[in-house]
Amino acid sequence: MNEKMNEHELFRKFLKSEGLRFTPERTIILEEAFSIHEHFEAEDLLFSIRQHGHRVSKATVYRTLALLVQCGLLREVIFGERHSHYEHVFGHKHHDHLICLKCGKIIEFSDETIERLQKSVCGQYRFEPVRHRLEIMGTCEDCARHRTQSKT
Amino acid sequence: MNEKMNEHELFRKFLKSEGLRFTPERTIILEEAFSIHEHFEAEDLLFSIRQHGHRVSKATVYRTLALLVQCGLLREVIFGERHSHYEHVFGHKHHDHLICLKCGKIIEFSDETIERLQKSVCGQYRFEPVRHRLEIMGTCEDCARHRTQSKT
């Protein structure tokens, strides 16, 4: 059974095409990044790396995250905060986010309509879309019920 | 001819309702913020204030911007950078943005479809929407033509 290309191969291919090297640190970071299945921040990733007994500097984590975004394995999501959040692109279909203003919960959803919308709007402006980001902020079901929740 | 409420009155009303004071510094900041008709950053605003011969500290600019957002006169827009951009809400209808990845140009557009989309998606998740943000990143008409443009 011939497996489809995995994130290691993709990353390796990308690095080679850019004349960059595949180092143990980059491998560790890649693996840890793909073992986290929610949104994460650089700091979370570093923590997780250390938890698993690995040792990589913060600088290298930042440098490698940038590469992973650049090659399309991760995507940067900014939820109105000053620091970046990341999520997997590889192996996931495109989705957008509902963000609860009360508790900070993030719900992912996919909808075809937005793809069509993108096409029609861009047509009007002769704009060539590459990607989009839609965030809907509001109150989630739980917080609407217990009116007194505060941010985690 | 009875003018509709302007931004001064709105701000004043908001301040009063919060037990806050209407100071000359806040007036200056409000006026300057509303005399800039594009997206601006805190630094731009401060610059513009000084250009017009006024003197307000950076700290006060930041503190007042937060109030203007809080009362709904301004909205914070983050274009994937580490610092905030602001735009008028008062006197403008809701719109979203096309962002050119090549030259950084920002085109505003409005579309009804997204309002309907918001309603339908939120219904599914019993999520109560308050506001949304849609950004479509891609290549603008100009940059698609001259293939060699670089960021401003």
Added chain:
DNA sequence: TTTTTTGCAAATGGTTTGCATCCTT
């Protein structure tokens, strides 16, 4: 007179960078 505001300068905190050393290729 009481409470907010302001300005200043120092602190914050996520991210980036310079540089000497280390390690892939």
Added chain:
DNA sequence: AAGGATGCAAACCATTTGCAAAAAA
């Protein structure tokens, strides 16, 4: 070998904050 990569600590930089002085209510 030779040039990219790493780790460290220092630098960045937008934003925030503590505090004493100034000013609204």
